[in-house]
Amino acid sequence: MLTSTFYTQLAEICPGNRCLTRAVDLLPYESDALTAFRATPGAVVLPETEAEVIALVRLCHQAGVPFVARGSGTSLSGGSLPIQDGVVIALNRLNAILKIDPEQRTAVVQPGVINLNISKAVAKHNLYYAPDPSSQSICTIGGNVAFNSGGAHCLKYGMTSNHVLAMRVVLPDGEVVEMGSESVEGMGVGPDLIGMFIGSEGLFGIALEITVRLLPIPEQYRTVLAAYDSLESAGNAVAAVVASGLLPGAMEIMDKLALKAAETAVQAGYPAGAVALLIVELEGEAEQVEHEFAQLIDVIKASGAYEIQVAETAAQRAKIWKGRKGAFSSVGRLSPDYVVQDGVVPRSQLGKALAEIERLSADYGLAVANVFHAGDGNLHPLILYDGRQPGALEHAEAFAGEILKLCIALGGTITGEHGVGMEKRAYMPLLFSETDMDAMYAIRLAVDTKLVANPGKKLPSDEAPALKLHGMHPLEQAGIISRE
Amino acid sequence: MSKSPTTAAEVAKIVNAATHVTAVGGRSKWTFPAADTVTEIDLSQLSGIVAYAPDEYTFTAKANTPLVEIINTLAARQQYLPFDPLLANAGATLGGTVACNTSGSGRLRYGGVRDFILGVRFVDGNGNVLRGGGNVVKNASGFDLPKFMVGSLGRYGIMTEITMKVFPKPAAFGTLVLQFESVAAALQASFALANQPFELDAFDFRHTNGSTTAWIRLGGLPNTLQPRLTRLQTWLQTHTSVQTIDTLLEDAAHWQGINALAFAADSPNVVKIPLPPRKLLHLDEDPAIDLAHYYCAGNVALVTTTDITALGSALTRLGLNGLLLRGTATNPQLGTRHWLPFAQRIKTALDPHQKFLEI
Ligand SMILES: Cc1cc2nc3c(=O)[nH]c(=O)nc-3n(C[C@H](O)[C@H](O)[C@H](O)COP(=O)(O)OP(=O)(O)OC[C@H]3O[C@@H](n4cnc5c(N)ncnc54)[C@H](O)[C@@H]3O)c2cc1C
Helix, strand or coil: CCCHHHHHHHHHHCCHHHEECCHHHHHHHCCCCCCCCCCCCCEEECCCCHHHHHHHHHHHHHHCCCEEEECCCCCCCCCCCCCCCCEEEECCCCCCEEEEECCCCEEEECCCCEHHHHHHHHHHHCEECCCCCCCCCCCEHHHHHHHCCCCCCCCCCCCHHHHEEEEEEECCCCCEEEEECCCCCCCCCCCCHHHHHCCCCCCCCEEEEEEEECEECCCEEEEEEEEECCHHHHHHHHHHHHHCCCCCCEEEEEEHHHHHHHHHHHCCCCCCCCCEEEEEEEEECHHHHHHHHHHHHHHHHHCCCCEEEECCCHHHHHHHHHHHHCHHHHHHHHCCEEEECECECCHHHHHHHHHHHHHHHHHHCCCEEEEEEHHHCECCEEEEECCCCCCHHHHHHHHHHHHHHHHHHCCCECECCCCCCCCCHHHHHHHCCHHHHHHHHHHHHHHCCCCCECCCCCCCCCCCCCCCCCCCCHHHHCCCCCCC | CEECCCCHHHHHHHHHHCCEEEEECCCCCCECCCCCCEEEEEHHHCCCEEEEEHHHCEEEEECCCEHHHHHHHHHCCCEECCCCCCCHHHCCEHHHHHHHCCCCCCHHHHCCHHHHEEEEEEEECCCCEEEEECCCCCCCCCCCHHHHHCCCCCCCEEEEEEEEECEECCCEEEEEEEEECCHHHHHHHHHHHCCCCCCCCEEEEEEECCEEEEEEEEEECHHHHHHHHHHHHHHHHHHCCCCEEEEECCCHHHHHHHHCCHHHCCCCCEEEEECCHHHHHHHHCCCCCCEEEEECCCCEEEEECCCHHHHHHHHHHHCCEEEEEECECCCCEEECCCCHHHHHHHHHHHCCCCCCCCC
């Protein structure tokens, strides 16, 4: 429990209604987009300046109270789940784009800036911010930094980490550090601390100011839809495109269920009756794209697609992407609950992985919708279940676990972009040796001596948030997490 | 004392037994004076490509594999490391490239070493063999130790094996050679190009003998290259103050020359400086610099100097930093390093007994 002195100190930094403590005010912060997990924080604070954030971190460190930074709470892995009785530092009010430099192609932003707002703000300069998580109209750059978030268009130019040049961060004990520069070479000298901070899921402190690099808007897009009668052949088509030497801007797959959901929600005009749909998009200089397009069509034709459609207008292209980016939410309408997995397999193993997921789906008797970043081998199976049924969540989680193990067995990893969070901590030791895990703990402890920054996330440990669930979580059964 | 381990486990054993260790790779870059208490680990036995999966766009190689071997292996499958790691023909190794973060001209197109590293195996100061990252192109599990190793200069661990992403290599390249009145005019051209759709593989410039020469490289499909070069040329003529433009189609030798730092052949000291382009002109006029070659559209400088100390002070004054690529110094890192407090903490975890050099 937080002491009254601590509450007073919090309210001194964030006065009035910027320090929330009443149960009714805390409710919206009890979980993130992984809604199966809930925990009630002791307080939610809404700082408006960098100085306030630093003061809050220092206070938490001094008092030994755990804190969780929060952007828009769209984490799918429980990353922004509060620590029971800890502090949530909500950064949405630090949402200024501080500087746009079109000639250097950089923008300096506060952590609460919404991803898409950067692209909107720089569009008049014919520039954009490349990483495009499907949640880009709501998620924040701070959250993107914490998770090294990706998106459909990260195949060619990379994820968040590949687009951040400089950062000012407050470490968990309140020390403020600057790293990187407005050069595309970023750090340049010294270990790549920017790379190290990005994807650290809030364990290394809070990003206060982020300098991102911008890219010129591609001159030409060519967006191709190819329909297949099996997921496996769509997966194999991805491998064929990659092997042909083409480097598309995006390569995405949606399966029957995801297509049905997306089609109902946005009428994207996807080919009817497809078991699997491959979206491939080329982007770049017009001359080059037109020639690559001819090559691509040859590869797709040879890959067994039974129908090929090409977006003829910008509006058609926009619709295709609207359907794809809205797919998670659309699937959400089909089922009361879902968990989404984020494992990665080598591209050549996609067909195999998808076939195996299909088999597991039948075994578990749980429907799966697949909609994912095929070009990166990054799967997103959405496992549908009904949380009101006793044991349903556990059943779904067990299925999800099998998928993660499958990804590891095929030479891949347990998360491509959603982060480990709460959800996948237990699987880390399957991927890393005990020595590796110990080194990660040691690094974390050296950065955060009091373990106050988002404890219980990313690394398996017993400092887990208390949970309110429908039933026993598999992690609880395994004795990894516990409830009060 | 020098030892030549053949496995990561042997490296670990040496680290455990020694008071201080320092790893030596291809010796294509700087050297520093060795002290008696330091055990030198010669990594030359840790060489060779372990796995190459062209269809996955990835390979794994032992740390001391010469870049040339990697480049040739990739080229046979029409693939490449787009960031043109420096000093490839001078014997630079993959491990040295990662440790020193030496991307070259091609960095402009798809990013540098940090953007292509996927996995790393290294021995830390505790004598543990650690692994970070993985073999797939996307991975968010664990801390990003592979990226952390980029630019780490052997001060946090000794890399033994590295996994990298590669890209398909354009079938054809061509270069425009431009003359400008000054470095400022070349920089202005790069600013003008910034929001244009041209996809440049490289944009370098250098001022010598009273004028500034710039080289802009395009890569792509052979049948599109000429029209793209022509279009770019026309655009540059109308939108920048370029004086003359020539086309160089057989351009490999030219870019290899830059990669080999041929322009700095006579200088004992070469320093690489990450540079916000807006600071370029301030740096350019500093008296400590003899010659400056700018690449990545003015985002990185390679400078020669006879006075490393004066250059270091200039960098500090300008809020910049630099890495000595060639020359002799006790610490090859020059200028400001605001990030030290964060790095120091990680150093404490990975090298608590100070087996490696101070950061
Ligand atoms: C419908 C839907 C679609 C999605 N699609 C994608 C996708 O395509 N690709 C993808 O990668 N993800 C996707 N996500 C996941 C999610 O949107 C991303 O992880 C996003 O980056 C989270 O941003 P946020 O602002 O909501 O962060 P939050 O959920 O609030 O926080 C996420 C993590 O970031 C930390 N954090 C927040 N701000 C900071 C800061 N300033 N400094 C340090 N740590 C901080 C938090 O502590 C937490 O650990 C999707 C989510 C949903 C709901």
